[in-house]
Amino acid sequence: MYSEKVMEHFRNPHNMGEIPDADGVGTVGNPVCGDLMTIYIKVKDDKLEDVKFKTFGCGAAIATSSMITDLAKGKTLDEAMKISRGDVAENLGGLPPVKMHCSNLAADGLHAAIQDYLKKKGASK
Amino acid sequence: MDHTAGKPVDARVLEAMMPFFDRQYGNPSSLHSWGNAVRKAMEEARTKVIFLIGAKRSEEVFFTSGGTESNNIAIKGVAYRNKDRGNHIVTTAIEHMSVINPCKALMKEGFTATFVPVDKYGTVDNNALENAITDKTVLVSVMYANGEIGTIQPIKEIGEIAHRKGALFHVDAVAACGQVPIDVEKEGVDLMSISSNDMYGPRGAGALYVKTGTRIQPIIQGGGQERGLRSGTENIPALVGFGKAAEIVSVEMQAEAERLIRVRDRLIKGLLDAVPSSFLNGHPTQRLPNNASVRFSFIEGESLILSLDMLGIACSSGSACTSKTLEPSHVLLAIGLKHEEAHGSLLFTLGKQNNEEDVDYVVKALPDIVKRLRSISPLTPKELRS
Numbered sequence: 001m002y003s004e005k006v007m008e009h010f011r012n013p014h015n016m017g018e019i020p021d022a023d024g025v026g027t028v029g030n031p032v033c034g035d036l037m038t039i040y041i042k043v044k045d046d047k048l049e050d051v052k053f054k055t056f057g058c059g060a061a062i063a064t065s066s067m068i069t070d071l072a073k074g075k076t077l078d079e080a081m082k083i084s085r086g087d088v089a090e091n092l093g094g095l096p097p098v099k100m101h102c103s104n105l106a107a108d109g110l111h112a113a114i115q116d117y118l119k120k121k122g123a124s125k
Numbered sequence: 126m127d128h129t130a131g132k133p134v135d136a137r138v139l140e141a142m143m144p145f146f147d148r149q150y151g152n153p154s155s156l157h158s159w160g161n162a163v164r165k166a167m168e169e170a171r172t173k174v175i176f177l178i179g180a181k182r183s184e185e186v187f188f189t190s191g192g193t194e195s196n197n198i199a200i201k202g203v204a205y206r207n208k209d210r211g212n213h214i215v216t217t218a219i220e221h222m223s224v225i226n227p228c229k230a231l232m233k234e235g236f237t238a239t240f241v242p243v244d245k246y247g248t249v250d251n252n253a254l255e256n257a258i259t260d261k262t263v264l265v266s267v268m269y270a271n272g273e274i275g276t277i278q279p280i281k282e283i284g285e286i287a288h289r290k291g292a293l294f295h296v297d298a299v300a301a302c303g304q305v306p307i308d309v310e311k312e313g314v315d316l317m318s319i320s321s322n323d324m325y326g327p328r329g330a331g332a333l334y335v336k337t338g339t340r341i342q343p344i345i346q347g348g349g350q351e352r353g354l355r356s357g358t359e360n361i362p363a364l365v366g367f368g369k370a371a372e373i374v375s376v377e378m379q380a381e382a383e384r385l386i387r388v389r390d391r392l393i394k395g396l397l398d399a400v401p402s403s404f405l406n407g408h409p410t411q412r413l414p415n416n417a418s419v420r421f422s423f424i425e426g427e428s429l430i431l432s433l434d435m436l437g438i439a440c441s442s443g444s445a446c447t448s449k450t451l452e453p454s455h456v457l458l459a460i461g462l463k464h465e466e467a468h469g470s471l472l473f474t475l476g477k478q479n480n481e482e483d484v485d486y487v488v489k490a491l492p493d494i495v496k497r498l499r500s501i502s503p504l505t506p507k508e509l510r511s
Contacts, residue, residue: 002431007431010428010431011435013501016500016501027503031464031465031468031504032463032464032465033464034425034453034464034465034468035425036503036504037503038503054501054502054503055501055502055503056423056424056425056465056501056502056503056504057425057428058425058427058428059427059428059431061425062428062501
C-alpha cells in the first residue's frame with residue numbers, strides 16, 4: 001500500500017523529537033481523526049536552523065512529518081512557506097489517495113510553526 | 126493472527142470439494158442421474174449443517190453465498206413479509222454492517238429501527254432491548270458473538286424477551302458458529318446466519334436457518350432454488366466444502382476451543398503485563414475462544430500493524446486509518462471508547478495454526494514497538510517516554 005520511501009521514513013524517521021527552546025511550534029490535526037502532529041522550529045538569520053516533529057498517527061502521518069523536516073531544514077522562511085502538501089507526497093514517491101487528505105498534514109504543521117514564530121517575533125518588537 | 130479476515134480451507138474440506146469441480150458437475154435441479162448424484166451430495170452437506178446447529182428438519186436450512194447474504198435475507202425478508210404486522214426492527218449498536226446497513230436501507234422505505242446500546246464489555250442491555258420492543262416490532266436481531274471484541278451475548282435470554290413481546294428472533298452467528306456450541310432449538314432462535322469460511326470451509330458459502338412456520342419472503346427472485354427463498358444455481362463445490370467443514374467442527378470444536386482459550390489468555394495476559402497503559406476490549410470471560418482485542422493508549426493502530434508486519438505478525442485494528450470509511454470501528458465506540466482510544470486498538474484472532482510459541486513471539490515483540498511509537502507521539506505522558 002505504501003511506497004518504499006514512505007516505509008523507510010516510517011521505520012527510521014528523521015528529526016524526531018522536541019526542541020525545548022523552539023522559536024515556533026505548530027500543532028495540526030486532531031486525535032479524534034487519528035492524526036495529530038506537532039512541528040518545532042529553530043530560526044536563525046531568517047533561516048530554519050532546526051526542525052523537529054512529534055506525531056500520533058498512521059504510517060503516512062509519521063513519514064510525512066519526517067519528510068517535511070528534511071525539506072524545510074536550511075530553507076528561508078519564505079521558501080519554507082512555499083513547501084506544499086503535494087511536495088511532501090511527491091518526495092515520498094506518492095501516497096495512497098485516501099491518505100492525501102487526512103494524514104498529509106506536515107506542510108500545514110510547518111506553516112503553523114512559522115506563523116507562530118512570526119507572531120511571537122511581532123509581539124516582541 | 127488475523128483469522129477473522131480470512132481462514133485457510135481445511136485440507137480435508139478441499140479434498141471433499143475437488144470432485145465437484147470437474148467430475149461431478151451436474152446441476153442438482155436436473156432429473157438425470159448426474160443431477161441426482163450432485164443433489165444427494167448437497168443434501169448430505171445440509172444434513173451436516175443441520176446437525177452442527179441443533180436443527181431438526183432439513184427444510185429449515187437454506188444455503189446462501191455467505192454471512193452477508195444470510196443477514197440480508199433475514200432482515201429484509203422478514204421485514205417485507207410481516208409489513209401487515211408492523212414496521213419496526215430492534216437490533217444492537219455493535220452488529221455487523223451486513224445487519225446495520227440492511228436496517229438503514231429499510232429505514233428509507235418507511236420501516237423504523239432501534240439500535241440498542243451495550244455496556245462497556247459489549248454485552249447487550251436486556252432492559253433497554255425489552256423497552257425498545259413495541260407492538261410494531263416484527264424482528265429482533267442480535268449477534269451471537271461479536272467478531273471485533275469477542276463478547277458473547279446471552280442469546281437464550283434475549284430470545285425469551287423477543288418471543289414474550291411477540292417478535293421474531295434472528296441471530297447473526299457468523300463469528301460464533303464453529304467456536305462455541307449452538308443449539309437453535311434450545312436457545313429459541315427463529316432465524317440464524319452462519320458462514321462457511323469462519324469454520325475453515327471455502328468462501329462463497331453460508332446458510333440461513335429459518336424455523337418452520339416463520340413468515341419470510343425472498344429478496345432474490347429466480348428459478349426457485351432453495352425452496353424459493355434463494356434462487357440461483359447452487360455453488361456445489363462450496364456447499365459440499367461447507368458441509369465437510371461443519372462435520373469437522375462438530376467433532377473437533379470442543380477440544381480446539383479449550384486449546385484456543387489457553388493460547389488466547391496467554392496472549393492477553395502477556396500483553397497487558399508487558400505494556401503499561403494497555404487494556405482488554407470486550408468481556409473478560411464471555412468471549413470467543415479465538416479473540417484477543419487489546420488497546421494501547423497514545424498511539425495509533427495502523428502504525429502498530431505496519432510495525433508488526435515487518436516482524437511477520439499479521440493482525441487487524443479498529444483504527445479509522447485501516448478502514449475504508451476513515452471512521453473508527455462503531456463497535457469500539459459503542460462500548461464507550463473515545464475516538465483516540467479506538468484508534469489504538471489491535472485485534473488478534475487466533476486459528477488452528479497458532480500456538481503458544483506464536484503468542485510468546487508477539488508478547489516479546491510488541492512492547493518495543495509500542496515504546497517506539499509512544500516516543501514519537503506527542504500524546505504520550507512524560508512518565509511513559511523512554
